Amino acid sequence: MKTPREILLEHHRSAHAKLDAVRTNALREIADGHSAKEDTSPNHVATPWMFFRELFLPARGVWKGLAACWAVILVLHFAARDSSPTVAKTLPPPSPGMLQALRPQQELLAELLSGDTKPTNAEQPRRSHPSPRTEIRSPAVIA
Amino acid sequence: MLGVAEIEQLPVSQARAGDSAAWDTLFRRYQRPLYVYAFELVHDEQASLDIVQETFINAARHLGSLREDAKIGSWLFGIAHQKCLQRWRKREREEMLREEFPQTAVEFETAPDDLLIREEQESEFMKLLNQLPPPQRSVLLLHFIEEFSLEEIAGITGVSLGTVKSRLHYAKKSLRRLWEAQT
Secondary structure: OEOHHHHHHHHOHHHHHHHHHHHHHHHHHHHHHHHHHHHOOHHHHOOHHHHHHHHHHHHHHHHHHHHHHHHHHHHHHHHHHHHHHHHHHHOOOOOHHHHHHHHHHHHHHHHHHHOOOOOOOOOOOOOOOOOOOOOOOOHHHHO | OOOOHHHOOOOHHHHHOOOHHHHHHHHHHHHHHHHHHHHHHHOOHHHHHHHHHHHHHHHHHHHHHOOOHHHHHHHHHHHHHHHHHHHHHHHOHHHHHHOOOOOOOOOOOOOHHHOOEOHHHHHHHHHHHHHOOHHHHHHHHHHHHOOOOHHHHHHHHOOOHHHHHHHHHHHHHHHHHHHHHHO
């Protein structure tokens, strides 16, 4: 006499070899999974390449965008710095007419600085008188 | 009543720590019961072997979600049951949906070992078992193979305790009726 459990297990005894193969496969897959997990464990991240991968690869697009922005900023910066002397160099020399117009102004400036000229009568500033106070009322109004 | 798995000391915590020898012990313990359960439900050798392997791999991936180490057996059968359901859904969706059981809570009075079968009747027993509808067969197999409690069977199959009681009651009743008709 047997229990249902005994009957069921014995009925499938022939699958034993195949089940051993299944177990071996499962164990191998689990071992592979564990080794893959160990590769990404923090101890292994310490190597520079792993650090780079952990830091940059997950947000590759963001880093590319930032790099492009910095590249544009640097290009603009150097372009601005290089252009200022070239602008000065490419300016044309002042024309004789302009030099002639500047001459009276230079003479006037020289006169002012030398102090020989008498000061012109400048209009004296008006002394402001206070306006009559409104508190002083006429006696007629009081009466 | 203690289940078959509950009286054993299984290296679940070692397996959780990644000990391959512990996994080997667990797999050896459960490979045939899981295979029997899967085969008796899907009736396909290769599919049953696939279910066992997928169950082991899933178990290794998600062992962290197992709260009580003592429940490893019902947890593994729960995974296998889900795999069987996926196969059923492909093949016998209509049959699964058709079957309805009364939800009355029937007290289950007999232990699995109470049913003893003579050697010459073994093949008859297997035939009769396969005549049961899959939900009843599933509950009966879990009861026979691992002597799971009703609560555990409810957890494995994802149905209420009342439904498990009802299914088990009707499964045993059907089995007895078929048995008597044969003999």
